[in-house]
Amino acid sequence: MNANKIEEPDASISYTDAIDYWTGVPATVDGVLGGFGHTTLPRTDVKGSIAFLKRILRLYPDFEESGKKFGTRGCDVGAGIGRVTRDVLSKFCSKVDLVEPVVPFANQIRIELESKNLLDKLGDIRQVGMQDFTPEPERYWFIWCQWCLGQLKDVHLVEFLRRCKAGLQKDGLIFVKENNTSTLMDEFDSTDSSVTRADQSFRRIFDQAGFELLQTEIQQGLPQGLYPVRSYALRLKKQDS
Numbered sequence: 222m223n224a225n226k227i228e229e230p231d232a233s234i235s236y237t238d239a240i241d242y243w244t245g246v247p248a249t250v251d252g253v254l255g256g257f258g259h260t261t262l263p264r265t266d267v268k269g270s271i272a273f274l275k276r277i278l279r280l281y282p283d284f285e286e287s288g289k290k291f292g293t294r295g296c297d298v299g300a301g302i303g304r305v306t307r308d309v310l311s312k313f314c315s316k317v318d319l320v321e322p323v324v325p326f327a328n329q330i331r332i333e334l335e336s337k338n339l340l341d342k343l344g345d346i347r348q349v350g351m352q353d354f355t356p357e358p359e360r361y362w363f364i365w366c367q368w369c370l371g372q373l374k375d376v377h378l379v380e381f382l383r384r385c386k387a388g389l390q391k392d393g394l395i396f397v398k399e400n401n402t403s404t405l406m407d408e409f410d411s412t413d414s415s416v417t418r419a420d421q422s423f424r425r426i427f428d429q430a431g432f433e434l435l436q437t438e439i440q441q442g443l444p445q446g447l448y449p450v451r452s453y454a455l456r457l458k459k460q461d462s
Contacts, residue, residue, distance in 0.1 A: 230409035231374045231416045236350060238414040239372050240322060248329040253301040257444065265442045266450075267308045270367075270398065273452045274313055277394070277436060284456075287392035288362045294344065296320065296361045296388070298351060299369020303330035310365060311342045318344040318361075320354050352377045356388025364388065367398040371415035375426060382430035386457060395432065395455040398440070399423065400448035417448055433458050 251258030278285045293315045297306045300319035310317045311334075321327045327348045334343050347354060351373055356364070364385050370378055385395060401420045402408050408417045418426075427434060432455040440450040 229375065230407045233409045233411070233414070234372065234374050234416060235414045236352065236372070240350075242413045243323045244325060248302050248325040250302070250304055253304065253326065257447075260444050261442070262444055262447075263304070263308075266440065269440045269442070270305070270309045270452070271312065273436075273438060273454070274309070274396070277396075277454050281394075281435065283392040284363075284394055287390055291359070291362065291390040293362045294318070294360060296356060296364040298354070298364060298366045299372070300330065301326050303333040305365065305367055306330075306342070307333050307337055307339060311337075311339050314342065314362065316344040317342055318347065320347045320349060320351065322348055322350040324348065351381050354381065355384050358387050359390045361388050361393055362390060363394045363396055365396045365398075367396075368400070370397065370399055371410075371417055372413075375422075378426055379430045382427070382432065386431060389457070392456070394435070397423070397427075397453040397455065398450065399453075401451050403449060420451060423451075423453065427453070427455055431458050432456065 246252040249258065250263060254262060293313065295310050295314035295317045297303070297310055297317055298320045300306060300321040303319060306317045306319055319330055321330065327346055330346055331340070331343065334340050351369065373381060382395070389395070400417045401423070402417050405419050405421060407419055407422050410417065424434065435454040435456055437451060437453045440452065443450060
């Protein structure tokens with residue numbers, strides 16, 4: 222082994238350290254949003270996500286028709302306490318399955334949905350990490366991943382996305398909403414053992430996993446001092462569909 226070899230930032234990720242960190246965070250909106258729950262961030266984020274989903278439905282009729290034909294079951298990956306399902310996905314999906322390995326967060330999901338009379342939208346709660354999650358074949362209209370993919374090493378993120386292919390129904394999509402670095406370099410955060418990736422890193426990973434980028438946009442109106450937040454809509458490459 223070359224002693225001078227520089228490891229990539231994602232090599233420092235520890236799944237055990239990440240679970241330990243998030244288990245100690247309050248199971249509240251403020252907790253899962255890193256102390257920004259009482260700012261404009263939650264409302265702005267929700268409005269941006271809804272607008273992005275509506276735009277994809279408008280621009281890609283095959284996606285909308287897929288939901289009409291096969292059903293509009295969604296999957297919320299790295300779901301936390303169910304904030305995104307409660308405020309965004311419930312407006313588009315008949316049922317949402319949630320993937321969340323942190324026990325206090327997973328236990329809060331039902332409470333959050335019940336508070337908005339949305340228990341009828343609740344599908345399965347899968348208490349498993351993304352690196353171990355395998356969706357059932359052709360189950361989902363779309364899979365939504367927000368502020369969670371930074372917890373995966375690059376190789377495991379590619380593997381995760383490849384497994385998600387089989388979980389999509391015909392013409393189904395994957396949506397990703399994540400922080401981007403402001404440079405071309407990925408950055409490791411030892412606080413929660415995660416990596417913030419550059420936009421080009423995500424695009425490379427999506428390509429390796431067999432997806433093509435339909436649309437992307439930067440979330441506007443977030444509080445100052447945060448990383449840029451970018452949404453991606455992905456579909457299988459034609460040869461993989």
